[in-house]
Amino acid sequence: MNWTTICAYEALLPERGVCALVEGTQVAIFRTYEGELYALGNLDPFSGAYVLSRGIVGTRKGEPTVASPLHKQVFSLVTGRCLDDETVSVPSYPVRVGDDGRVEVSLEQRVEVGV
């Protein structure tokens, strides 16, 4: 897998997102309260605006989520699926903390999820 280094892990605040530009693709990266990382496409499919990284991070029935800041549809951070409209989803990308303590993402979309 091809990993791109983004920023220091500490640059991410708990329960907030940031946006990274990776080879022209906008990737929203989130850090949960427990410290796990997730990455989704930044494009909000409902509004057509690149804003998902600015949504509120939380949980729904235990599943980590982000809510679109424009019209509040909720997406699973794990799968990218919209939990308010199952016909809609956003891409979900692999993300990890590299050996040097920096956050890395890969643009190779996850097909099977369950990490």
Place this chain on the structure above:
Amino acid sequence: MNRIVVVGYGPTAHRLVETLAGKGFGGTVTVIGEEPRPAYDRVHLTSYLSGTSAEDLTYEVPAGITTRLNTRVTGIDREARQVTLADGGVEPYDVLVLATGSAPFVPPVPGAEHAYVYRTIEDLDAIRTAAKDAVEGVVVGGGLLGLEAADALRALGLKAHIVEMSPWLMPRQVDEGGGSVLKSHIEGLGLSVHAGAGVQEIVTDDAGQVTGLRKPDGTLIEAQVVVFSAGIRPRDELARSSGLEVGPRGGIVVDAGMRTSDPAIYAIGECALAGGMVYGLVGPCNTMAEVAADRIMGGASAFEGADMSTKLKLLGVEVAQFGAMDGALDVTYMDPVAGVYKKLFISDDAQTLLGGICVGDASPYTSLRPFVGKALPASPSDLLFSGAGAQLDLPDEAQVCSCNNVCAGDIRTAIADKGVTDVPGLKACTRAGTTCGSCVPMLKQLLEKSGVEVSKALCEHFTYSRAELFDIVRVRGITTFSELITQHGQGRGCDICKPAVASILASLHNGHVLEGERAALQDTNDAFLANIQKNGTYSVVPRIPGGEITPEKLIVIGEVARDFGLYTKITGGQRIDLFGARVDQLPEIWRRLVDAGFESGHAYGKALRTVKSCVGSTWCRYGVQDSVGMAIALELRYRGLRSPHKLKSAVSGCARECAEARSKDFGIIATEQGWNLYVGGNGGFKPRHADLLANDLTTDELIRTIDRFLMFYIRTADRLQRTSTWLESLDGGLDYLREVIMEDSLGICADLDAQMERHIATYADEWAATLDDPDKLSRFVSFVNAPGVPDPSIVFASERGQIKPVMAQ
């Protein structure tokens, strides 16, 4: 018996076919209606003018029912058992149900053909079109529907007149005393009432345009729109022409099973004459439909007359009547100043409640209507004066919902046996509350009394309401979301509870909204201290207190907008909105604004927005107080105050009310003696005029009262509940609010005052503070891995010399 044909598709026909479908009727049901759409909700017809669509009003056709719309039935062939249609077709039946309703009565005066009526969606379309070019309008008829029509004309921007034959308004619902109180309410709203007057003619000019209405005494009321609402006439023409028995004054005669003189034909709704009466309210019409459905399917239920009680809120005035309108004894409570009139009718032994009339305060209707014909639950004066009615226990057989004939016992069964726990559940299960809605307060009471915990849970993470969370945070001294959710909630929150808790923490502790963990609780608007727009850019609104600004500051705003290429627009809040800023531009923009002496306008927060002002006594020749000075003082006092929802205010310098203060959460209108304070106003989706809380206050009294009003609201309101709905849901309403914040009935005023003092003492401009904090500033980037790069997805086109957003797809 397997082919039912229904003539007319109004609300009554709808209830019939719905009931048949619900009971699993096995044959075919065909409904033939002349209107272009299925039945719709006439009770809420007026909402069509304020934006409810025809689709929203229209009922869903039950599955399995055949409809023929746009089709008038022209005759009944009783021999052949078929109806003939205007298009020449026929429709055979085994059972025929006439539900043809009624038509507005238009008196045969000269020019009547130029007048409108108020019954269908098409009528309203015609009135709306006519109102476009009109200045004044007259409604003939001062009954329930007439007042509703007059209100509609007023809402369409016309000066409205009401002409009523009787000596007072709503003669069928209220007596003379009630009529006079009602009249002063309505005149207070700027409508003129011509009672005891008839119509001579509708006057037109040479071009055939209506110019007015002439009364029999020769005087002319100028108007370009005339609406008749002078009663209804049953549509019994099909019955007449086919030889069915009709009443001497119209109406198709039916027996208690809703059968006409031909056993194969039923008549229900407003066209039927049942027990010598035509019923013009949905409640009895629905009951008739249910009786007919039951009979058709072999049942034996009977229509035994119906309660004609009514309660409505017209032009902001509650009017209600229940039971009889006279009796051996009566007790009256009248307060002409407050505009309240309440009267109870009682049997000669003073034991039994016979009926009542209310104007200006309909609470006795809610609490006492179920006791009609029963022993008085308390002394009449207690019932009228102290509002003791609200605490009464209803007997099981007491009718709670007259529209759908639901008794207290039915509601209790739904709660106890079917586990219903809230009002929507009761609506679904019993139909109570689904028609006019006037019984909903009683449903709530029954739920509360039954001990059901009405779920006030904010979301899946907290089982508490916002008000309860506020108290928990306040009493336990909680300062972080994590503390609160670990001790009193579950999970990690969501877009509902996080901003709500952020707002509570801000109301109680002030401090910067982006400090520490609080940053993660905020909606994007609060997180970037700006308002997000459709393309992901933000708008910037500097505070301009009271709308007063120096030329120098105006120039700075202009320069900032020009240098950053922002779209500028004047808001309705008397300030200037700069649109199209990317997150990474916000700090640079605000650096310039803060340096020039501006501060955050909190347009992005659930917080005080603006205090608008009119010109006021400094310049205006009518002004009696300095409205601008007051607006500035109030805006500076409450700036930054976080609350359950946004707060808007305005100050007018005299009764002309140029600042539109009565559409605000708190509005102030200057008087010769001081200030009048109005609360709970709203524009928006559900406009509401603010209520007068107190009059002729000194400046100190005014400020103290607003302090407490705001803090009490902040403590007790639900999430995203504006002051208008909060006030309406407050038990005891305005009187209770007055007791709490002006008479300190709960003993909390010192606390509320202290809380406001704390807010004022700790206020700091959050934009200035952000600019001084490199840590917070570092979050204002489009891309964390490329801080200098602007977001390429943000694209603008130009329109009227400024930018506008272009969406990528």
